[in-house]
Amino acid sequence: MLRLAGVTVRYGGTAALDGVDLTVAPGERVALLGASGAGKSTLLAVANGSVAPTAGAVRVLGGSPADRRVRARVGTVHQSLELVGRLRVVHNVNAGLLADWSAARAAWSLVRPQGLPEVLAALERVGLADRAFERTERLSGGQRQRVALARLLVQRPDLVLADEPASALDPVLADRALTLLGETAAARGGALVAALHDPALVRRHCDRVVGLAGGRVVLDRPVAGVSAADLGGLYGAVP
Amino acid sequence: MTATLPRPVHRAAPRLRRDRRRWAWGLGAAALLVWSLAGAGSSGGGVVNPGGTAQLARFAAAAWDPALDAPYLGVLARSVLVTVAHAAAGTALALVVGAAGAVLVSRAAGGRRWAARGLLAVPRGLxxxxxxxxxxxxxxxxxxxxxxxxxxxxxxxxxxxxxxxxDEVPREAYRALLAAGAGRPAAALYGLLPPAAGGLLSYAAYRLECAVRSAVVLGMVGAGGLGYQLALSFASLRWAQVWTAVYALAALSLLAELGGRAARRRLAAPPPSPSERRDPVLTAAAAGTVVLVGWSAWYLALSPASLVSAGTAEQLAYLSAAAWPPATDGGLLRTVAGLAVDTVQVSVLAVAVALPGALLLAGPAARAERPTPARRVTGALVRGGLLLLRTVPAPVWALVALFVLRPGVLPGALALAAGTLGVLGRLAAEVTEELDPRPRAALAALGARPVGAWLYGVAPRAAGPVLAHALHRWEVAVRDTVLVGLLGAGGLGALLATELATFDWAAVTTVLAAVVVLTWAVDVVSDRARAALR
Incomplete structure (x- = not known):
């Protein structure tokens, strides 16, 4: 599903990832843990092809993330959502289908939204169907996060990557959002890799924990075997 | 069972509602364009003049063979200094006037918007x-x-x-500061100015570039410098010299542009500094600018005394008396009205031709984050082409257009479209460069094609600012139409030139009033349109 071998990413002189080896199998639900700057976002960016590694090899779904057809099967919920505020909600959700669309269809859809039933069904699942035609910038932070989830739902990815997908949601919504992500991945027998901070969410929704510190993998074990001291160590707290 | 997030009580089924106001503006723009096209076609007896193609070919051929003899280059070098001095001193004055004026006009400053606008319309309209x-x-x-x-x-x-x-800066930070008890000026200084600083500086640099062009145009009407040489060479059909002057102009504009860009980048992303010292490069640039302005004043021998001399006051009093009241005879008013219609049509066509061109070229002209060699070459060529288009003054383009087109609305519109495309293409490229790259990258990450990622990730965010720039250019085009006329291409400008030559000051006032009213009207319409775009 996802295989990183000796992956290093350098920004200028600093290494955001430093020789990371990681393999994720179909059906796994992996939580990425680590303090801010530990390399979680960079790891996810390498996996979806946004960032090319300085060294090492990346295989995603049996191909290279540089291949557009491979990327089309990888869905990402970004930390800052990366929605276009000036577009209506329906267009931002439809953007999840851009990989399958010709340029002409993409352009026409801005005039007459294509695949409306699917979009509305996805919005229904995130509880935003009645805001479908509103400008996205008029929505609250939590609502925008749900638009990003809906975009992922219409994309139907095999591999789901999520960078702090619950950061703007209240505890109940956060819990449901994680369930939604897990189901989206499971629907096609895929995997979920999510950067998370909340230990409760990790225990409920993931079965494996990968801890990062200074760009290296420092912890990799089933969630049941992770202790409070392990977490304290990851976040630099004195045990 | 599949998970769903809770949703509010379901209201009526959602429907796609078009923004009626924006549709109305779109239809209005289309109607204006059709009317202008009709005007361009109705000038009677064909628009093409096939007799001029040989001259156009000679003119174009000289582009590869500019005049490079030492005496001419010496003359040109002195002309460049005069033009630089005019441009630098003029820009310094413009920025001082502009900063003070902005406080009067800005919504943020709670200015008397319409009163201040009226005050600005007179200097700006001419x-x-x-x-x-x-x-x-x-x-x-x-x-x-x-x-x-x-x-x-x-x-x-x-x-x-x-x-x-x-005013276009998001107001949240500013309001938060006001809510925290900061005064308006302090809140503006911390909440409004920093996000706007890049744009302000960019515009100041752009203004310097404009000033170079203005200095050249002023040269063409007699103030000396590069424009004067350009006009002399053009009038004597010395195409090789014309091209040398054009290249000198392009080099000057490029220098102004590169300097402005470097300063803007430096401000946007200053190098990490271990101490609290100011950035030495920016400090040097600021000091260099001050020195340049000082040198300009010295080189031109600007003396404040001549502004307040007795002779000046006397002449001003005489002119004021001769120019008031304005001439109001029916014949003149009818002529002015007819020419005003021409002016509007020329300006509308100029923007209508330039805007699609600018949108097409904005992508290639924008600097890519990680360009391939081919992309780099294309980018440089497009940017060079746009620079040449906006560097050559509109009257020169008009004269070139008149080689092969008969006088009328069309050659004027094409001449103005060339310069407008040059400016608008660059502004549109800058708009795309300054957008947050992440939404587009996110779409690329989910496999979108480049066109799809551009349509959904870039175009919706760039459309508003680019259309706003286009509306600004429309106002500029109205004024430039007068300039092109002034140098012989007809319209309100030609009428003004005649009245000035015959010292008919009352008629001059009438024509000037018509120009100011026209510019003001276009300004009001374009401002409303911009508001609808927000």
């Missing part, structure tokens, strides 16, 4: 060349003529753009 011709009649052949002619209208335009840039 082209630099018109100011030049008027000021020559007051000050005589004084170096202040060029500096004031550049600085006054540019200052008024700067005031409006500065105010718009500050």
């Amino acid at each position: 082209h630099e060349a018109v100011w030049g011709l008027l000021l020559v009649n007051v000050l005589g052949l004084d170096p202040w003529v060029a500096v004031l002619a550049i600085g006054l209208p540019a200052g008024a335009a700067t005031a409006q753009v500065f105010a718009a840039l500050v």
